Amino acid sequence: MGHHHHHGHSHSHTDLRGRNLLISILLNILITLAQVVGGLISGSLALLSDALHNFSDVLSLIISYVAQKLGKKQANKHKTFGYKRAEIMAAFVNAATLVVVAIFLMKEAVERLFDTQEIASNLVIWLSVLGIVANGFSVLLLKKDSKENMNMRSAYLHLLTDMMASVAVLIGGILMSLFQLYWVDAVLTMIIGIYLIYMGYDLLKESTKVLMLFTPKSIVIQDIVESICTIEPVKNVHHVHIWQLNEDEVHMEAHVDFKEDIKLSEFDTILEEIEEHVYHKHGINHVNIQPEFDKCDSKSIIVQD
Incomplete structure (x- = not known):
């Protein structure tokens, strides 16, 4: 049985990811404390x-x-893949929390629509501006890595939706200040909730897969099998498994039947x-092939183990 892998990692790049995440954590703790106090005082x-x-x-x-x-x-001997799936697990959990939080917010908004209350809009305006600035900075920090890493994308989406929510709160604060339209507060909360579900669903689906x-959806197994079969003296490729381990690794294992011994x-x-x-053609960087000759087994491309 043969195997091979292509890898390329930059430790300095992953360290930079960690630093950017840490800065974002500290900024969000500051925003959360300020908004809880402000929300209780203003009634928003x-x-x-x-x-x-x-x-x-x-x-x-x-x-x-x-x-x-x-x-x-x-x-190590007990964790032969290490913790390579940790970031995918994080992406799944984060996407799920986006959806759960959204449902909770929408429930609260519906209740508030039937019990409209006066809100201290000036405080709402200033705190929403704080949220826009701090989350906007965090979004810029994580934007580049969000394009190539599912875990960073989940963090980026949380921050992006938070910035958009703060923009919505700011608009609501201005409308309440100028026109006393206090029902806008609940409507904006509903919109925030819908947006969170929209953003979280795709990431939840992707990480679940x-x-x-x-x-991976970009890989067509039939095309891979047909191209391998053009190599002499390959007779048949069967029992194929292709899966994504994490953001950097796609694994393939297959049985290859040869025409001669x-x-x-x-x-x-x-x-x-x-x-x-x-x-080079399919982005698969870990290959494990089981060679066979004149073996009596199923020759189907996909075999249920």
Whole structure:
């Protein structure tokens, strides 16, 4: 059985991710405390809901930070993959909390619509501005890494939705200050909740697929099998499994049936050709091939183990 991997990591880059997450955590703790106090004083549900969302951000950022640190730990005899799935787990948990918090906010907003209360709008305005500035800075810190790492994307989405929520709270504060439209507070809370569900669903679905070992959607197994079968003396490729371990690694294992009883040295040459092909054309960087000759087993591409 042969295997191979292509890897490329930058420790300085992952350290920078950790630093940016830590700065975002401290900023969100500051925002949360300010908004809780301000929400209680002003009576603004939108501000309190934004504070609750900020608190969930603090927890999610801490989860992301811990997962990012765990992901760098080395594998051992008891954890042969190390903690490479930690960041995917963090992304799943963070996406789930986005949806749960959204449902809670929408419930509170519906209740407030039937019990409109006067709100100290000036305090709401100033605290929402604080939220926009602090979360905006955090969003800029995490934006680059969010494009290439699911864990960082989950943290980024929490912060982005928080910034958007603060913008909504600011608009509501201005409308309440100028026109005494206090029902706007509950309506904006509903809008924030809907937006959170919209943003969280895709990430929840994506992280679930990785945890369930689904084949990445960009990979077509039939195409890979057909291309490997063009290599001599490959007869058949079957019992294929392709899954994403984390953001950086896609694994493939398969049985390859040969037309003749080749030498081990010949197999090594063919294996190298397969590895280079699937890596450069399909992004698969860990290949595990079981060679076979005249073996009586199922030759189906997908075999239920």
